[in-house]
Amino acid sequence: MTRQRSCFILGVVAARRPGEVLMRHILLATDGSESAARATKVTVMALAGGGKLSILTVEGHATEDVKQFARAEGSVGDAIEGLANQILHQARESAHKAGVGDVEVQSAWGDTAEVIIDKARRDKVDVIVVGRRGRGRLTGLLLGSVSQKLVSLASCAVVVVP
Secondary structure, eight states, rough: OOETTTTEEEOOOOOOSSSSSSOOOOEEESSHHHHHHHHHHHHHHHHGGGEEEEEEEESSSOOOHHHHHHHHSSSSHHHHHHHHHHHHHHHHHHHHHOOOOOOEEEEEOOOOOHHHHHHHHHTSSSSSEEEEOOOOBBSSSSSSSSHHHHHHOSSSSSEEEE
């Protein structure tokens, strides 16, 4: 990684042979927050040389965003699904605009860190990329509780984007 201003650039395009990418599969976990948007930018830059991008959003509780969306949609379930689709659509569009061709999106429900770790393990991803703080109300002093859990428990590399 290279530090450039307040943004980390994930150095994954360095290859042993022309066209070979060291990180073949990145899991981007996003919640639509500003920090997650920065993580999306870093991730799509890292995959400019090729590779697969899996984008995951996990809902585990009804935030203020969900409650507002529910008023417009009519039910909490519809609101959660609508918000998740909106988050995934924005992240996928960012990836496509940056030239990332192999993109998979998924929404899930449950404990955010556990769902991310399970997906990373099942899909054998090389790295998980997340924003430092999300939309949740209970966050750590420096890192959000989800990013803290991921750094501590994931079996692959974890990049936390400020």
